[in-house]
Amino acid sequence: MTATPDSASSGTNPRKLMGLRRLAGPALIIAIAAPLVSGALLLVYAALLARTLGLSIEDGAPLSAVLPLIGIMVLIALIRALLGIVGEHAGAVGAERIKENLRNRLFGHLLAQRHPLGLKPASGAIGAALMEQVDGLENFFARYIPAMVAAAILPVAFAVALFPVDWIVALLFLITAPLIPLFMALAGWGAQAATDRQATALSRLSAYFADRLRGLLTLKLFGRADDATRDVYAASEDLRRRTQSVLRLAFLSSAVLEFFAALGIAGVALYVGLTYLGFLGINPGLTLASGMFALIMAPEVYAPLRQLAAHYHDRAAARSALAEIDAIVADIDHVSVPDRSEPAYGTLRAMPVHVQGLTVSTIDETRILDQLDLTIAAGESVAIMGPSGSGKSTLVRAIARLLPYEGTIDLDGKPLPDWDEAHLRGAVAFIAQKPRIFVGTIADNIALANPTAPPEAIRLAAEEAGVADFVNALPEGLQTIVGEGGYGLSGGQAQRIGLARLYLTDPALIILDEPTAQLDPATEDQALDALFRFGEGRTMIVVTHSATVARRAGTVLRMAGGRLLPTPHRAPAQPGKKEHRA
């Protein structure tokens, strides 16, 4: 779950990162080219400015003589500004394209994955991976790559352009400039390891927050508000210390750069000055304009390197972000793609279920189901009972193809792995023990089962499941917005919304996991009437603790020791009579 420094600094990661460039299209090329063109124009601008100053100060030329030069400079300044917009925007477009594409792929992977039993990823950390960590890649593409290319080309090009003016200055630039990335790389090595640690700390902090926020009320009621606040502060301070150690190194590398840049500028100023004074006889014919040109270009030679240094941290951050994404979500080169086909409803009316030698283990290899056999005829209804934790939910989740398993499961005589997703999801309906309530309206939540369902169908489904009973009392009815995880709903209300989803499908096999556990007897009776009415003629598997539910089923099986045992069948329930649970 956590990224080790190795995973980030290994060779595959930088390659993977660069591989993402392809997703950006031509935008990144424009982003790289624009600063180079702008650099060439800068050379012209500096030469003109130096010439203007030289002509007027040294040669006493009148203002009117240099005005045309100034006019050209204004034009160049405007073009360079425009190039700045083009380059930056192209970088932003490219980076956004990469991020969008990557987010979509990772999200698809989340949906395509089937988790083995006992593994459930922390949603807070995943949320952080798709949001913050993906954002962490942005500056690498939008800023670092163009800056890197500019830093590789421009200083050398500037130095070469200065050769005809003064070869000593040019040589000074040629020697000092390439040394800078070397020193920065030295400083950067340490920074990478520190950045990795910081990225891990950041994602832990996110997961920690998500978790504590979920239980905020519980913490408050147990009088733990102060402890929780203190813990949050401690976690945050831990992150600060890690960040600070990253920054100390990152700033050190930029200080190294500043040192060389300052050395270069000061060196040029002194060299040119001494030449004018006649101390140095290397280039006695140096004009004021040429000297000025060298001085104006001096900071510019180091500017691309400074730009690179400013974005140097972005590379380390991007690598760490990628390592975190890798550890928490997926290897970006090997993401699974979800099956996007719509469920194919109504292809079957009922189906037989045949399970043989079914074994399901948790990731730590505890066997939850061991060589289980089960046969259900088409159209039969079966209740599965048994103690909590005995593997009832595991069995039905395996039949619904939500878990990896060993053994055979045949639906309608066809092995489960041979079913295509569209037909399987159209033929099998599964209502989980705690149906997830999504952010949105109650109607949207019911329509999860079939987003194209007309409002009338949703209303009918709501009535069948008893959702209407409590929704009608709400001013906004089915359009009432409910929070994530069902915030604002009681357990029984959330369960009824989950049940309503069933009525928007047309399955041949209905699987219900504790469909009425959170309902009171009266509501339960109503819900069961509707469920069994809908299940008439379809195959039905109901996992339940409740004898009331079991009594309605054609067959009752008992789960014990990872096996299913038949139990004596009881008479069907008398409608209207209050049932006692056995």
Added chain:
Amino acid sequence: MKALLFFAPLFKPHALRLILALVLSLITLAAGTALLGVSGWFLTATALTAAGLSFNLFAPSSAVRGFSFIRILSRYFEKLVGHDATLKLLSDLRRWLFSALFPRLPLTDRSLRHGDLVSRLTADIDTLDTAFLLAVGPLAAALVLGIAVSTGLFLVLPAAAWIYLATIGTAVILIPLLLARVTNRIGGQCVEASADLRAQVLDSVAGHEDIVVFGQAGFITRRFEAATATLARLRRRQDLATSVAAAVVQALTAIALLFIVVTGLDALGRGSIDGPILAAIVFAALGSFEATAVIVRSIGNLGTALASAERLRQIATAPITVRDPARPEPFPSDGTIVFEDVSFAYPSGAPVLSGLNLTIEPGEHIAISGASGVGKSSLLHLLLRLDDPQAGAIRIGGKDIRDLAQAELHAHIALLSQQSPVFLDTIRNNLLIAAPDASDGELFAALGHARLEASVRGLPLGLDTVVGETGATLSVGQVRRLCLARTLLSPAPVVLLDEPTSGLDRETELAFLIDIPKVLAGRTVILATHAQLPEDTPLRRMALRGGVLIEDRS
């Protein structure tokens, strides 16, 4: 900006560090400006001088070296101090926000949903660092430097001073203001779009199976893709606004520099200044414009920061629905609980309780049954003051609970709610939340009462087993029992159990219900359940129907 000012008190403890960072950044900028200015003057002076070898070389050359090193050192420490102060501030902000949240629980605003809250606490707080470190600091430094350079110019070249001042004013104040206006709006939309995206991710992780079994991966992915496209579009627009502003500043300063050159050359022609001074002015102006470049970039992010600040402010200023009395009464020693004509309705107006009366003697065990959604949970919540009734009163030992300190009330009453969570932590730490000083023996005893002892003893790591985010390494029934054990462990004399046996099979449920009188003997118990109660359990049975309680004799 109002939202940012709201956080001003939090900046106070770090004021010294922030001012130090500001001073250091000013020194950095000034040294850079001086370095170029002196170099320009030095070059021109040496080129024009006839003094030759007698030219005083020492002062300018040591000034050039000195300014260089001052700049390097001050920049290094400026960054270090600035970031340290900002990160400390962020920790403070997190702590402050967390402590602001607790008294506001439960949040009544449903839009403050969980996924959104997480992003408020992490992302929103992080974006706030740009507010000072990247925007306010450079802005102030550029302004101070701009005024200093203008003052210098007024003394030697007044015509250029006006141009310079106008340029600095435009580049440092006017354009950032315009940009802030534009990005403020887009930034707010960006934050909203990000929060929406995150909520979709959290929903899809937690609701993974529901999406898969209904074959809706395609639908959910398409919805997510639409949301990422929206976010990307907003981000592109925000970036474009920043790029345009940066280009305008760049062009403006370049042209202003040329104007200064022109006025300088004019003055030179009239002989009012000499060549070296002109060169110094031009180069110093060139150097000082460096300060303007970073500002626009930071302002581009300011919009996001402001939107984040606004959202954080919303939480911190959310109404506290339940307040502590100014002077809480001492907690009564008599534990009799009385509901007196209590009426309660949801904010939507749907009535829940209407004139409910109930007296519970200390140590009494009472079971409340009733249809789902009829108000059993609300009744329990009112007793804990998670909400206050609109009419009537609830008294403990004759004292209205609104006159008692909430902390004492919560210590007096333990609740197992329907949504009780298991924390991403060890089983031990999950239990210790209820009783920090409990021994392992006590922990196992509580687990035993919740019928979970054998399962925990069977785990290789026992009490030190880490349970997942939503208790995923345990089954739903086991999670429920762990929460139950936690509640039982609490030393509170009153225990409220809201559907304690949901997710348990009938045998376990029965065994637990039969155990209650023994396990919780001497403590007051209110049990809200729709489970069939065993006939011979000594419980007082009530049914909640139509907003009132009636004795249940069935």
